[in-house]
Amino acid sequence: MIRSDILRDIAPIIRDHLVICNIGLPSQELHLTDDQPTNFYMLGTMGLSSSIGLGLALAQGKKVISIDGDGSVLTNFGTLPTIANNVADNFILLIIDNGSYGSTGDQPTYAGKKTSLAAVAEACGCENVVACSAEDTGKTIQAALDSNKMTIIVAKCESGNVKVPVITMDPVVIRDRFMKAVQA
Amino acid sequence: MSVNTKIVDDLVANKVEFVTTVPCKQLAGVIDEIDACDKIYHIPANKEDEGMGLCAGAFMGGKRPAIIMQNTAIGVTINTLVTLTQYYRMPLPMLISYRGELGEPVACQVEMAVHTKALLSQLNIPTYHFHQEEDADELDAILKYTFMCNKPVAILTDASFWKGY
Numbered sequence: 001m002i003r004s005d006i007l008r009d010i011a012p013i014i015r016d017h018l019v020i021c022n023i024g025l026p027s028q029e030l031h032l033t034d035d036q037p038t039n040f041y042m043l044g045t046m047g048l049s050s051s052i053g054l055g056l057a058l059a060q061g062k063k064v065i066s067i068d069g070d071g072s073v074l075t076n077f078g079t080l081p082t083i084a085n086n087v088a089d090n091f092i093l094l095i096i097d098n099g100s101y102g103s104t105g106d107q108p109t110y111a112g113k114k115t116s117l118a119a120v121a122e123a124c125g126c127e128n129v130v131a132c133s134a135e136d137t138g139k140t141i142q143a144a145l146d147s148n149k150m151t152i153i154v155a156k157c158e159s160g161n162v163k164v165p166v167i168t169m170d171p172v173v174i175r176d177r178f179m180k181a182v183q184a
Numbered sequence: 185m186s187v188n189t190k191i192v193d194d195l196v197a198n199k200v201e202f203v204t205t206v207p208c209k210q211l212a213g214v215i216d217e218i219d220a221c222d223k224i225y226h227i228p229a230n231k232e233d234e235g236m237g238l239c240a241g242a243f244m245g246g247k248r249p250a251i252i253m254q255n256t257a258i259g260v261t262i263n264t265l266v267t268l269t270q271y272y273r274m275p276l277p278m279l280i281s282y283r284g285e286l287g288e289p290v291a292c293q294v295e296m297a298v299h300t301k302a303l304l305s306q307l308n309i310p311t312y313h314f315h316q317e318e319d320a321d322e323l324d325a326i327l328k329y330t331f332m333c334n335k336p337v338a339i340l341t342d343a344s345f346w347k348g349y
Contacts, residue, residue: 020241040244044267048237051229052268055241055249058225059202078230082238086227175272179244 001134002160003096004029007067010094010138017063017145018182020053022072024103026096028164030067037181041167041174047076050093054083057091060182063145064090070097070111077120083152084125092144093152094137100159118154126152134158187320187345188213191279196223198327200250200277202242204228204235208254210281210346215252232257233264236276243274248331250277255284255300255340256293265307269336276336277327282313287343304338311338314345 001009003026011034019039021027027041042049050073053066073079073095083093099112111117118131128149132140134157144151167174185193191214195203204227205215219226225247229235232253239249257280269276283290284297304311310333312326313319323339330337 042268044271045233045237045264048233048240048264048268051234051237052241052244055202055227055238055243056245057241058227058238059242059245059247076231076234076237078234079237082227082230082234171272175244175274179246182244182246 001157002162003098003102003157004033004162006096006134006137006155006157008033010141013138013141013145014065017065018056020049020056020064020066022049022068025161025164026067026069028167029162031167032164037177040178041169043167043171043174047072050079050083051076053093054079054086054088054091056182057088058086061090062182063092065092065094065141068093068095069102070095070099070117071101071109073117074109074111080121080124080126083150084127087127087150089148089150091150092141094141095152095154096157097154098157098159102159102161106159106161112159118152121152121154128152129154131156186213187317188217190320191323192217192221192224194323194327195250196221197324198248198331200248200327201225202227202239202247202249203252204238204249205252206230206232206235206254206257208281208283210283210341210343211252211254211279214279218252231260233261236261236264236269239276240268240272240274248275250279252279254281256296258300258303259296262303262307265309265336270307273334275331275334277330278336278338280338280340281346282340282342285342285344287348300340309336309338311340314339314341317345317347319345
């Protein structure tokens with residue numbers, strides 16, 4: 001399975017929750033698969049999906065799922081200690097780890113080599129870190145939602161992309177629609 | 185009243201409830217006051233762009249955010265300011281220690297100081313400069329302005345304002 005297969009699988013599970021989706025292909029794929037007002041698409045700013053999601057989870061009570069990638073977590077490694085030390089039990093960080101920078105041409109990341117993001121998250125002090133296969137991502141997210149505990153999920157999948165159009169929605173429209181969904 | 189207390193009182197009066205900080209020696213006192221304030225959730229960040237991500241999330245969750253950081257962070261955060269804070273039109277008061285100005289003992293700090301106002305100007309970020317203690321009297325109005333216009337706004341605070349450090 002590749003990332004777009006995971007996103008298609010988990011769409012019915014994450015649909016009813018607030019989702020912060022990573023820059024580039026992940027946002028484009030989610031937008032094409034299941035566009036929802038509860039989705040916040042990042043059109044830029046590599047690395048900050050987990051930070052935006054944590055800030056959102058700390059500020060209000062609804063459940064928040066940040067969809068991130070191995071490359072973007074490596075870009076913003078400082079996020080893991082911040083998450084560990086500011087526990088929000090309504091926050092799930094889903095790291096789709098395909099061992100590559102998918103949006104830029106599948107260049108390999110260190111997470112696909114010797115570096116284990118699950119081990120790093122644990123070393124940073126994160127308490128509920130679950131590594132799972134691509135196929136088990138949906139049920140792992142559901143279990144994390146049911147647990148009411150902040151959870152970091154590292155879902156390993158294969159590298160690869162499907163052709164998807166860019167998101168042409170205006171950023172202010174995305175943000176306004178999302179904030180109305182947060183308040184609903 | 186100390187200037188640190190006045191700053192935190194103005195934040196609270198303007199319903200700023202979520203503050204992220206990356207420390208600077210000049211900002212130590214105000215960061216201590218933020219941490220002690222029970223009306224503000226203080227979340228230290230490891231890097232300033234991470235902090236701006238946290239603030240963006242908090243804003244969308246209904247809490248007014250602010251960031252406290254050093255002017256060297258302008259070099260770290262330009263992409264985030266442009267593609268997140270400005271692109272999605274989000275408010276962000278930035279209380280910034282203006283290192284490298286008169287009274288600065290560390291020569292390297294001057295290297296970023298000479299670029300600070302030019303970079304903020306290039307980014308079309310409204311910028312205020314606190315040099316005397318009474319300049320902080322404008323903070324309340326600056327905060328109201330920031331949340332009125334949904335923009336990042338810079339408040340540079342130099343060594344003279346902090347009376348050395």
